Amino acid sequence: MTASLNRLSFQIVRSLFIVVCVGLLSLVFVGHNAINIADQNARAQQERFAAKRLTAAIEVLPEQQRSATVWDDAVEQTAARDTKWMDDNLGSWMQSYFGHDENYVLDQANVAFFAAVLGEIVPPERYEARAEFIEPLVAQLRENMAEVSQGEDDPYEALAEVAVVASVLIGDRTAIVSVIPIISDSGDIAQKPGTEALHVALRYFDAELATQIGSPIELDSAEFNTDPPAGHQAGIPVTGPSGDVLCWLRWKAAHPGTDLLAKMLPVLIAVGLASGGVLLWIVRHLLRVSGQLQASEAQARRDIVALQQAREAAEVADRAKMNFMSVVSHELRTPLTVILGYARLGKNLRKMPPAQRLEEVSHLGQVDPALLQSSVEDVLRTATTGMEKIERSGEHLLFLVNELLDYAKMETGRLEVDPEICDVLEVLNPVVDQMRTLTDEKGLNLEATMAPCLMLADVTRTRQIVINLIGNAIKFTDAGKVSVVVNESEDKVHIEVSDTGTGIAPHELEKIFDAFHQADGSFSRSAAGTGLGLSVARELAHLEGGTISVRSEVGVGSTFTLSLPKS
Numbered sequence: 001m002t003a004s005l006n007r008l009s010f011q012i013v014r015s016l017f018i019v020v021c022v023g024l025l026s027l028v029f030v031g032h033n034a035i036n037i038a039d040q041n042a043r044a045q046q047e048r049f050a051a052k053r054l055t056a057a058i059e060v061l062p063e064q065q066r067s068a069t070v071w072d073d074a075v076e077q078t079a080a081r082d083t084k085w086m087d088d089n090l091g092s093w094m095q096s097y098f099g100h101d102e103n104y105v106l107d108q109a110n111v112a113f114f115a116a117v118l119g120e121i122v123p124p125e126r127y128e129a130r131a132e133f134i135e136p137l138v139a140q141l142r143e144n145m146a147e148v149s150q151g152e153d154d155p156y157e158a159l160a161e162v163a164v165v166a167s168v169l170i171g172d173r174t175a176i177v178s179v180i181p182i183i184s185d186s187g188d189i190a191q192k193p194g195t196e197a198l199h200v201a202l203r204y205f206d207a208e209l210a211t212q213i214g215s216p217i218e219l220d221s222a223e224f225n226t227d228p229p230a231g232h233q234a235g236i237p238v239t240g241p242s243g244d245v246l247c248w249l250r251w252k253a254a255h256p257g258t259d260l261l262a263k264m265l266p267v268l269i270a271v272g273l274a275s276g277g278v279l280l281w282i283v284r285h286l287l288r289v290s291g292q293l294q295a296s297e298a299q300a301r302r303d304i305v306a307l308q309q310a311r312e313a314a315e316v317a318d319r320a321k322m323n324f325m326s327v328v329s330h331e332l333r334t335p336l337t338v339i340l341g342y343a344r345l346g347k348n349l350r351k352m353p354p355a356q357r358l359e360e361v362s363h364l365g366q367v368d369p370a371l372l373q374s375s376v377e378d379v380l381r382t383a384t385t386g387m388e389k390i391e392r393s394g395e396h397l398l399f400l401v402n403e404l405l406d407y408a409k410m411e412t413g414r415l416e417v418d419p420e421i422c423d424v425l426e427v428l429n430p431v432v433d434q435m436r437t438l439t440d441e442k443g444l445n446l447e448a449t450m451a452p453c454l455m456l457a458d459v460t461r462t463r464q465i466v467i468n469l470i471g472n473a474i475k476f477t478d479a480g481k482v483s484v485v486v487n488e489s490e491d492k493v494h495i496e497v498s499d500t501g502t503g504i505a506p507h508e509l510e511k512i513f514d515a516f517h518q519a520d521g522s523f524s525r526s527a528a529g530t531g532l533g534l535s536v537a538r539e540l541a542h543l544e545g546g547t548i549s550v551r552s553e554v555g556v557g558s559t560f561t562l563s564l565p566k567s
Contacts, residue, residue, distance in 0.1 A: 016279070016282070020279060031261075034257065035257035035258055035260075035261055036257065037257070038256050038257030038260075039253075039254075039255045039256065039257045039258060042253075042254045042255070042256050042257075043234050043253045043254065046217065046219060046234055046251070046253065046254060047234060047235075047236055049217040050213065050214070050217065050219060050236050050249060050251070051236050053213040053214075053216065053217060054213055054236060054238070054249060057176070057209065057212065057213055058165060058166075058167065058176050059165065061098075061100075061165055061176055061178035061201050061203065062163035062165055062178050062180050064094065064098045064100075064201070065094070065163075065178060065180050065199055065201050066160065066163075066180065068089045068090055068093070068094070069090070069180055069181070069182045069183070069199045070160045070182075070183055070184075070185045071182075071184075071185050072184050072185055072186055072188065072189055073085075073089075074089065074090070074182050075182055075183065075184050075189050075191065075197075076189070077089075078090075078105055078114075078182055078197045079197070081113060081114075083114060083121065086105055086114045086116075087114075087116055087121050090103055090105060090114070090116075090199055091103045091114065091115075091116030091121065092116055092119045092120070092121075094201065095116065095118065095119050096119060099203060099208065099209075099212070100201045100202065100203050101117070101118060101175070101202050101203050101204050101206075102115070102116070102117045102118075102130075102200075102201075102202040103115070103116045103199070103200065103201055103202070104116075104124075104127045104130075104199070104200040105182070105197055105198070105199055105200075106127075106138065106197060106198040106199075106200065107197055108194060108195040108196065108197070110135065110138050110142075110198070111124075112124040112125075112126075112127035112128075112131075115127050127200075130170060130202070133168050133169070133170045133171075133177075134168065134170075134177055134179070134200060136241070137164045137165075137166060137168070137177055137179050137241075138164075138179055138198060138200075140164045141162065141163070141164040141179045141180070141181070141198065142194070144162050144164065145159055145162055145181060145193070145194075145196070146193065146194065148162055149193040149194075154187055155193065156183045156184055156187050156191070157187070159181055159183050159196075160183060160185070162180065162181060163178060163179070163180040164178070164179050164180075165177065165178040165179075166240065166241045167205075167238050167239065167240055167241075167246055168240060168241075168246075169240065169246045170202075173204055173205075174204070174205045174224070174238060174246040174247045175202045175203060175204045175205065176201075176202070176203045176204075176205070177200065177201070177202055178200070178201045179198055179199070179200050179201075180198070180199055181196040181197070181198055181199075182196060182197045182198065182199055183196055205224040205238060205247055205249075206224065207223060207224075209224070210222040210223050210224050210249060213249065214249075214251055219251040219252075220251055220252040220254070221251055221252045222249065222250070222251040223249075223250055223251070224238070224247050224248070224249055224250075225247060225248055225250050226247050226248070227248065227250075228245075228248050228250075229248060229250045229253075232252060232253055232255070233250050233251065233252060233253060234250070234251060234252075234253035235248045235249055235250040235251065236248070236249050237249075343390065415536075415539060415540070415543065416543070417458040417461045417540060417543045417544050418458050419456045419457055419458050419544055419545070420456070420457070420458070420459070421454055421455075421456055421567040422454070422455065422456075422457055422459055423452055423453070423454060424450065424452065424453050424454075424455055424486055424493055424495070425450055425452050426459070427455075427457065427459055427462050427463060427466075428448070428450060428463075428466060428484065428486070428495070429450075430463070431463050431466050431467055431470065432446065432448045432470075432484060434467070435467065435470045435471070435474065435482075438471070438474050439474055439482055442474060442477075442478075443479070444474065444477060444479070444480065444481055444482055445480070445481035445482070446470075446481070446482050446483075446484070447481055447482070447483045447484070448483075448484045448485075449483070449484070449485045449486070450484065450485070450486040451486060453486070453488055453493055453566075454566065454567040455493040455564045455565065455566055455567060456544075456545065456564065456565045456566065456567050457544050457546075457564045458540075458544055461540045461543075461544065462540075462544070462562075462564070464537070464540065465537045465540055465541060465548070465562055466484075466495060466497065466562065468533045468534070468536075468537045469497040469537065469560045469562065470482060470484065470497055471533075472533065472534070472560075473497055473498070473499035473501065473558070473560075474499075476499065476501040476502050476558070477499040477500055477501035477502075477557070478501070478502075479500070480499070480500030480501070480557075481499070481500055482497070482498070482499045482500075483496070483497070483498040483499075484496070484497055485498070488566075491565060491566055492546075492563045492564065492565060492566060493563070493564050493565075493566055494561055494562070494563050495561070495562040495563075495564070496559055496560070496561045496562075497559070497560045497561075497562075498557060498558070498559040498560075499557045499558055499559075500556070500557040501557050501558065502554070502555065503552045503553050503554040503555055503556055503557055503558055504550070504552040504554070504558055505554055509550060509552060512534055512550070513534050513535055513538045513548070514535060534548075541562060541563075541564070544564055544565075545564070545565045546562060546563050546564040546565060547562075547563045548560060548561065548562050548563075549561045549563070
């Protein structure tokens with residue numbers, strides 16, 4: 001008795017220890033994941049906001065330029081080469097008001113005749129050091145302007161929207177370069193297409209621009225650098241026209257999850273210590289209570305429960321098998337009755353009215369060939385009808401026997417398959433053609449939507465499964481259609497068999513694949529069967545490395561899906 005109680009106490013302590021350890025590990029795991037998710041979400045959000053701000057900073061340059069370049073005065077004053085006017089409106093003003101670093105005005109030959117850098121007028125030749133980097137954008141703008149102007153009598157309204165803006169590496173510095181035409185806002189000034197002056201604006205990716213982008217979205221230590229972000233930094237790339245990375249906008253990434261953990265750590269430690277004390281008290285209390293338990297009573301209760309469960313399981317199995325034997329005897333009796341009936345009819349064919357009429361015609365003095373032919377056809381028709389009934393009943397008997405044999409093999413573990421790489425069309429087309437006869441007899445439509453694809457399957461056994469599924473669909477469908485549809489996923493081929501029949505009640509869906517089970521077990525049911533077909537089909541699918549699933553709605557229909565691996 002003492003040893004038993006000690007074992008029980010040890011089990012209680014061990015169980016509590018395991019539960020606590022699992023709980024702590026789960027808490028650590030969940031907490032770690034939550035912290036990582038919070039940090040990653042915060043970083044991703046910062047990157048999205050920074051990307052939008054960076055895009056906006058690039059795209060705003062043409063709008064800033066248009067405030068002074070789409071203007072009749074700008075056309076006239078640049079044509080007059082008025083340096084002071086250009087500086088007041090196209091140079092130092094844009095640099096002081098919009099933060100541009102450099103501005104240039106180019107003539108129709110793309111040669112600079114005005115230049116302003118950091119608020120000061122400089123010689124136009126200053127542009128020559130920039131020309132090789134900016135000229136591709138200028139050429140692109142000229143090409144776009146030509147396309148817009150082609151065939152237009154007054155293209156300047158459209159030209160007012162034309163601009164080329166991109167990030168460009170100029171020497172060892174990266175800048176936003178925007179090029180737009182200087183055109184009339186009223187259209188009263190005649191400008192020959194191709195002769196327009198161009199305005200060029202440069203803004204470097206520097207600390208001021210990084211602050212302008214990062215401050216509204218609270219980026220910590222935002223900067224532009226040629227090196228990608230490392231360590232605790234986050235960043236987004238600045239790319240050129242060809243998609244190559246020119247530099248990076250970097251900042252110190254936010255870690256709200258980690259920061260919260262650091263603030264909560266003292267509280268968590270205190271809670272952990274308190275929880276440990278409570279746990280020790282609980283363990284001691286449980287050990288005292290466990291000493292009062294009687295091991296023999298607990299074992300007796302377990303034995304009683306086990307015996308009761310075993311008896312109930314045996315009774316359920318016996319009822320299922322008795323019901324199965326009743327169903328099988330009924331299923332076998334029906335085709336045997338048909339076979340015996342038509343066999344007796346064939347044995348007494350002479351006594352049938354068609355045979356008697358033939359005998360009467362043959363004894364007439366003058367035989368009418370047409371009447372004789374008609375009598376012979378009646379006799380043959382009667383015999384053929386009987387043979388067809390016998391053949392169908394024999395095939396049904398063979399199907400029942402094969403189901404029983406397959407189930408017996410399944411129970412003894414001798415049910416085998418031989419998978420091979422095959423085309424789903426080669427497997428299903430003969431089955432669809434075979435089953436179409438049954439749907440035509442019942443007045444149903446059999447629709448097949450299949451595309452060629454390869455799968456790993458036993459051809460014969462797969463056909464057996466599909467025949468069973470289509471046969472069930474036909475049996476339980478009185479009107480409408482039966483559909484066969486083939487779909488593919490990443491690693492499976494899915495063969496769906498759908499019907500518009502009676503459907504299956506939700507409480508029956510879990511049982512229909514059980515051996516001996518039928519949703520309608522009465523002898524008056526409209527659909528015959530042993531109740532083994534779906535059980536064998538599921539086992540065959542499992543042996544082929546696949547599955548069978550079902551979804552159904554009462555009064556709407558059912559869909560069985562056979563999923564087999566791809567080759």
